[in-house]
Amino acid sequence: MAGTVVVFDFDKTIIDVDSDNWVIDNLGATDLFERLIPTMPWNSLMDLMMKQLHLEGKTIEDIAQVLKRSPLDPHVISAIKSAYALGCDLRIVSDANHFFIETILKHHGILECFTEINTNPSYVDEEGKLRIFPYHDFTNGTTCSHGCSLCPPNMCKGKIVERIQASVGGKKTFVYLGDGKGDYCPSLKLREGDYMMPRKNYPVWELITSNMELIKAEVHEWSDGEEQERILLQLIHRSASSSSLLADCNFHTVPMVSHEALIPMALRVPH
Ligand SMILES: [Mg+2]
Numbered sequence: 472m473a474g475t476v477v478v479f480d481f482d483k484t485i486i487d488v489d490s491d492n493w494v495i496d497n498l499g500a501t502d503l504f505e506r507l508i509p510t511m512p513w514n515s516l517m518d519l520m521m522k523q524l525h526l527e528g529k530t531i532e533d534i535a536q537v538l539k540r541s542p543l544d545p546h547v548i549s550a551i552k553s554a555y556a557l558g559c560d561l562r563i564v565s566d567a568n569h570f571f572i573e574t575i576l577k578h579h580g581i582l583e584c585f586t587e588i589n590t591n592p593s594y595v596d597e598e599g600k601l602r603i604f605p606y607h608d609f610t611n612g613t614t615c616s617h618g619c620s621l622c623p624p625n626m627c628k629g630k631i632v633e634r635i636q637a638s639v640g641g642k643k644t645f646v647y648l649g650d651g652k653g654d655y656c657p658s659l660k661l662r663e664g665d666y667m668m669p670r671k672n673y674p675v676w677e678l679i680t681s682n683m684e685l686i687k688a689e690v691h692e693w694s695d696g697e698e699q700e701r702i703l704l705q706l707i708h709r710s711a712s713s714s715s716l717l718a719d720c721n722f723h724t725v726p727m728v729s730h731e732a733l734i735p736m737a738l739r740v741p742h
Protein backbone atom coordinates (compact mmCIF):
# COMPACT_ATOMS: atom_id res chain seq x y z
CA MET A 472 0.00 0.00 0.00
CA ALA A 473 3.05 2.20 0.04
CA GLY A 474 2.22 2.54 -3.63
CA THR A 475 -0.99 4.46 -2.94
CA VAL A 476 -1.09 8.25 -2.78
CA VAL A 477 -4.32 9.62 -1.29
CA VAL A 478 -5.00 13.28 -2.06
CA PHE A 479 -7.70 14.99 0.00
CA ASP A 480 -9.43 18.26 -0.60
CA PHE A 481 -10.16 19.81 2.84
CA ASP A 482 -13.38 21.85 2.96
CA LYS A 483 -16.53 19.68 2.69
CA THR A 484 -14.26 16.65 2.15
CA ILE A 485 -12.36 16.27 5.45
CA ILE A 486 -14.45 18.71 7.49
CA ASP A 487 -18.13 18.83 6.61
CA VAL A 488 -18.29 22.62 6.06
CA ASP A 489 -16.27 25.30 4.27
CA SER A 490 -13.74 26.53 6.86
CA ASP A 491 -13.71 30.09 5.46
CA ASN A 492 -17.51 30.41 5.73
CA TRP A 493 -17.47 28.64 9.10
CA VAL A 494 -15.08 31.20 10.61
CA ILE A 495 -16.80 34.22 9.04
CA ASP A 496 -20.28 33.03 10.08
CA ASN A 497 -19.30 32.08 13.62
CA LEU A 498 -17.55 35.41 14.22
CA GLY A 499 -20.53 37.39 12.96
CA ALA A 500 -19.02 38.81 9.76
CA THR A 501 -21.32 37.17 7.19
CA ASP A 502 -23.05 40.35 5.95
CA LEU A 503 -19.85 42.23 5.14
CA PHE A 504 -18.33 39.09 3.60
CA GLU A 505 -21.26 38.56 1.26
CA ARG A 506 -21.33 42.22 0.26
CA LEU A 507 -17.66 42.08 -0.72
CA ILE A 508 -17.65 38.71 -2.56
CA PRO A 509 -18.45 40.27 -5.98
CA THR A 510 -15.69 42.86 -5.62
CA MET A 511 -12.50 40.80 -5.34
CA PRO A 512 -11.00 37.29 -5.53
CA TRP A 513 -12.05 35.02 -2.62
CA ASN A 514 -8.47 34.59 -1.38
CA SER A 515 -7.87 38.37 -1.18
CA LEU A 516 -11.24 38.81 0.52
CA MET A 517 -10.34 36.29 3.23
CA ASP A 518 -7.19 38.29 4.03
CA LEU A 519 -9.28 41.47 4.21
CA MET A 520 -11.86 39.77 6.46
CA MET A 521 -9.12 38.70 8.87
CA LYS A 522 -8.04 42.36 9.10
CA GLN A 523 -11.65 43.35 9.75
CA LEU A 524 -12.10 40.72 12.49
CA HIS A 525 -8.87 41.95 14.09
CA LEU A 526 -10.21 45.54 14.08
CA GLU A 527 -13.35 44.29 15.79
CA GLY A 528 -11.24 42.82 18.58
CA LYS A 529 -11.45 39.15 17.54
CA THR A 530 -8.21 37.39 18.43
CA ILE A 531 -6.36 34.55 16.76
CA GLU A 532 -7.44 32.42 19.73
CA ASP A 533 -11.11 33.25 18.96
CA ILE A 534 -10.52 32.04 15.40
CA ALA A 535 -8.79 28.88 16.63
CA GLN A 536 -11.65 28.09 19.03
CA VAL A 537 -14.18 28.41 16.19
CA LEU A 538 -12.05 26.18 13.93
CA LYS A 539 -11.82 23.48 16.61
CA ARG A 540 -15.62 23.33 16.73
CA SER A 541 -15.97 22.70 12.97
CA PRO A 542 -17.74 19.42 12.22
CA LEU A 543 -15.47 16.50 11.37
CA ASP A 544 -17.18 13.11 10.94
CA PRO A 545 -15.53 10.39 13.12
CA HIS A 546 -15.60 8.09 10.05
CA VAL A 547 -13.37 10.55 8.20
CA ILE A 548 -10.92 10.61 11.11
CA SER A 549 -10.84 6.83 11.18
CA ALA A 550 -10.45 6.66 7.37
CA ILE A 551 -7.42 8.96 7.59
CA LYS A 552 -5.89 7.01 10.49
CA SER A 553 -6.46 3.66 8.75
CA ALA A 554 -5.06 4.84 5.42
CA TYR A 555 -1.99 6.16 7.24
CA ALA A 556 -1.59 2.92 9.22
CA LEU A 557 -1.75 0.99 5.95
CA GLY A 558 1.26 2.95 4.70
CA CYS A 559 -0.48 5.26 2.24
CA ASP A 560 1.07 8.62 1.37
CA LEU A 561 -1.59 11.17 2.44
CA ARG A 562 -1.63 14.72 1.09
CA ILE A 563 -3.96 17.69 1.25
CA VAL A 564 -4.64 20.04 -1.65
CA SER A 565 -6.89 22.84 -0.44
CA ASP A 566 -7.92 26.41 -1.22
CA ALA A 567 -8.34 27.17 2.52
CA ASN A 568 -5.12 28.18 4.31
CA HIS A 569 -2.38 26.68 6.48
CA PHE A 570 -3.56 28.10 9.80
CA PHE A 571 -7.15 26.85 9.44
CA ILE A 572 -6.15 23.37 8.28
CA GLU A 573 -3.33 22.80 10.78
CA THR A 574 -5.43 24.06 13.70
CA ILE A 575 -8.21 21.59 12.89
CA LEU A 576 -6.00 18.58 12.07
CA LYS A 577 -3.85 19.13 15.17
CA HIS A 578 -6.96 19.41 17.35
CA HIS A 579 -8.10 15.99 16.13
CA GLY A 580 -4.65 14.44 16.38
CA ILE A 581 -4.31 13.66 12.67
CA LEU A 582 -1.88 16.32 11.43
CA GLU A 583 1.02 13.85 11.48
CA CYS A 584 -0.83 11.49 9.10
CA PHE A 585 -0.15 13.87 6.20
CA THR A 586 3.06 14.07 4.17
CA GLU A 587 2.26 17.59 2.99
CA ILE A 588 -0.41 20.24 2.98
CA ASN A 589 -0.65 22.23 -0.24
CA THR A 590 -2.71 25.33 0.48
CA ASN A 591 -2.65 29.12 0.63
CA PRO A 592 0.10 30.35 2.96
CA SER A 593 -0.89 32.20 6.11
CA TYR A 594 0.80 33.52 9.22
CA VAL A 595 0.00 35.49 12.36
CA ASP A 596 1.64 38.92 12.11
CA GLU A 597 3.20 40.97 14.91
CA GLU A 598 -0.20 42.51 15.76
CA GLY A 599 -1.71 39.06 16.20
CA LYS A 600 -3.67 39.29 12.96
CA LEU A 601 -3.94 36.36 10.55
CA ARG A 602 -2.64 37.15 7.07
CA ILE A 603 -3.66 34.94 4.13
CA PHE A 604 -1.85 34.91 0.78
CA PRO A 605 -2.41 33.22 -2.59
CA TYR A 606 -0.72 29.87 -3.31
CA HIS A 607 0.18 31.11 -6.81
CA ASP A 608 0.96 34.80 -6.71
CA PHE A 609 -1.39 36.45 -9.20
CA THR A 610 -1.06 39.93 -7.76
CA ASN A 611 1.88 41.21 -9.79
CA GLY A 612 1.21 41.67 -13.47
CA THR A 613 -0.88 38.92 -15.04
CA THR A 614 -4.36 38.16 -13.79
CA CYS A 615 -3.66 34.45 -13.65
CA SER A 616 -0.18 33.22 -12.82
CA HIS A 617 -0.77 29.51 -13.40
CA GLY A 618 -2.36 29.81 -16.85
CA CYS A 619 -5.23 27.37 -16.17
CA SER A 620 -8.65 28.63 -17.18
CA LEU A 621 -10.54 26.08 -15.07
CA CYS A 622 -9.15 27.26 -11.74
CA PRO A 623 -9.32 30.39 -9.56
CA PRO A 624 -6.32 32.75 -9.98
CA ASN A 625 -4.71 31.86 -6.64
CA MET A 626 -4.63 28.09 -7.03
CA CYS A 627 -4.64 25.41 -9.76
CA LYS A 628 -5.04 22.08 -7.96
CA GLY A 629 -4.32 20.27 -11.25
CA LYS A 630 -0.85 21.79 -11.35
CA ILE A 631 -0.26 20.64 -7.76
CA VAL A 632 -1.37 17.09 -8.55
CA GLU A 633 0.94 17.02 -11.59
CA ARG A 634 3.79 18.08 -9.33
CA ILE A 635 2.98 15.30 -6.85
CA GLN A 636 2.72 12.76 -9.69
CA ALA A 637 6.16 13.76 -10.95
CA SER A 638 7.70 13.73 -7.46
CA VAL A 639 6.51 10.24 -6.46
CA GLY A 640 7.40 8.49 -9.72
CA GLY A 641 5.26 6.58 -12.17
CA LYS A 642 4.09 3.47 -10.36
CA LYS A 643 1.92 4.92 -7.61
CA THR A 644 -1.84 4.68 -7.67
CA PHE A 645 -3.62 7.95 -6.83
CA VAL A 646 -6.94 8.30 -5.04
CA TYR A 647 -8.35 11.86 -5.09
CA LEU A 648 -11.25 12.96 -2.88
CA GLY A 649 -13.04 16.26 -3.37
CA ASP A 650 -16.33 18.09 -3.67
CA GLY A 651 -15.80 21.49 -5.25
CA LYS A 652 -15.39 23.07 -8.68
CA GLY A 653 -11.66 23.43 -7.96
CA ASP A 654 -11.35 19.65 -7.69
CA TYR A 655 -12.35 19.15 -11.32
CA CYS A 656 -9.03 20.24 -12.86
CA PRO A 657 -6.99 17.72 -10.77
CA SER A 658 -9.48 14.96 -11.58
CA LEU A 659 -8.60 15.47 -15.27
CA LYS A 660 -4.92 14.90 -14.42
CA LEU A 661 -5.54 11.46 -12.88
CA ARG A 662 -4.47 8.53 -15.01
CA GLU A 663 -5.83 5.12 -15.87
CA GLY A 664 -5.57 2.94 -12.77
CA ASP A 665 -6.20 5.92 -10.47
CA TYR A 666 -9.43 6.57 -8.58
CA MET A 667 -11.50 9.73 -8.34
CA MET A 668 -13.91 10.02 -5.38
CA PRO A 669 -16.27 12.97 -5.96
CA ARG A 670 -18.84 13.87 -3.30
CA LYS A 671 -22.23 13.02 -4.77
CA ASN A 672 -24.42 15.95 -5.88
CA TYR A 673 -21.62 18.46 -5.22
CA PRO A 674 -20.06 20.64 -8.00
CA VAL A 675 -17.17 18.33 -8.93
CA TRP A 676 -19.56 15.38 -9.20
CA GLU A 677 -21.84 17.39 -11.49
CA LEU A 678 -18.88 18.33 -13.70
CA ILE A 679 -17.53 14.77 -13.85
CA THR A 680 -20.86 13.09 -14.52
CA SER A 681 -21.72 15.58 -17.26
CA ASN A 682 -18.99 13.99 -19.40
CA MET A 683 -17.49 10.81 -17.99
CA GLU A 684 -15.33 10.26 -21.07
CA LEU A 685 -13.00 13.06 -20.03
CA ILE A 686 -11.98 11.22 -16.84
CA LYS A 687 -9.37 8.48 -17.14
CA ALA A 688 -9.55 7.47 -13.47
CA GLU A 689 -12.26 5.16 -12.18
CA VAL A 690 -14.96 7.22 -10.49
CA HIS A 691 -16.46 6.24 -7.10
CA GLU A 692 -18.95 8.64 -5.58
CA TRP A 693 -19.57 9.10 -1.83
CA SER A 694 -22.14 11.07 0.14
CA ASP A 695 -21.07 11.13 3.78
CA GLY A 696 -18.23 10.21 6.12
CA GLU A 697 -19.35 6.62 6.51
CA GLU A 698 -19.34 6.07 2.74
CA GLN A 699 -16.11 7.96 2.31
CA GLU A 700 -14.34 5.68 4.81
CA ARG A 701 -15.75 2.44 3.41
CA ILE A 702 -15.03 3.22 -0.24
CA LEU A 703 -11.60 4.75 0.36
CA LEU A 704 -10.41 1.71 2.33
CA GLN A 705 -11.79 -0.66 -0.32
CA LEU A 706 -9.93 1.24 -3.03
CA ILE A 707 -6.70 1.23 -1.02
CA HIS A 708 -6.92 -2.54 -0.52
CA ARG A 709 -7.76 -3.01 -4.17
CA SER A 710 -4.87 -0.86 -5.32
CA ALA A 711 -2.53 -2.76 -2.99
CA SER A 712 -3.64 -6.13 -4.30
CA SER A 713 -3.21 -5.10 -7.93
CA SER A 714 0.24 -3.67 -7.30
CA SER A 715 1.36 -6.82 -5.48
CA LEU A 716 0.04 -8.87 -8.41
CA LEU A 717 2.06 -6.66 -10.73
CA ALA A 718 5.09 -7.14 -8.50
CA ASP A 719 4.73 -10.90 -8.92
CA CYS A 720 5.16 -10.39 -12.68
CA ASN A 721 2.17 -12.60 -13.15
CA PHE A 722 -0.30 -9.95 -14.10
CA HIS A 723 -1.76 -11.49 -17.24
CA THR A 724 -2.70 -14.77 -15.62
CA VAL A 725 -4.72 -13.18 -12.82
CA PRO A 726 -8.45 -13.19 -13.33
CA MET A 727 -9.55 -9.55 -13.12
CA VAL A 728 -13.12 -10.46 -12.28
CA SER A 729 -12.31 -10.67 -8.57
CA HIS A 730 -11.51 -6.96 -8.50
CA GLU A 731 -14.85 -6.04 -10.01
CA ALA A 732 -16.63 -8.24 -7.49
CA LEU A 733 -14.99 -6.40 -4.62
CA ILE A 734 -16.34 -2.99 -5.58
CA PRO A 735 -19.65 -3.06 -7.36
CA MET A 736 -20.39 0.64 -7.00
CA ALA A 737 -18.10 2.12 -9.65
CA LEU A 738 -20.02 5.00 -11.11
CA ARG A 739 -21.38 4.40 -14.57
CA VAL A 740 -23.23 7.23 -16.23
CA PRO A 741 -25.05 6.73 -19.51
CA HIS A 742 -24.04 9.14 -22.23
MG1 LIG B 1 -13.92 21.31 -0.88
Ligand SMILES: [Zn+2]
Binds near residue numbers: 620622
Ligand atom coordinates in the same frame (compact mmCIF):
# COMPACT_ATOMS: atom_id res chain seq x y z
ZN1 LIG C 1 -6.34 24.11 -13.06
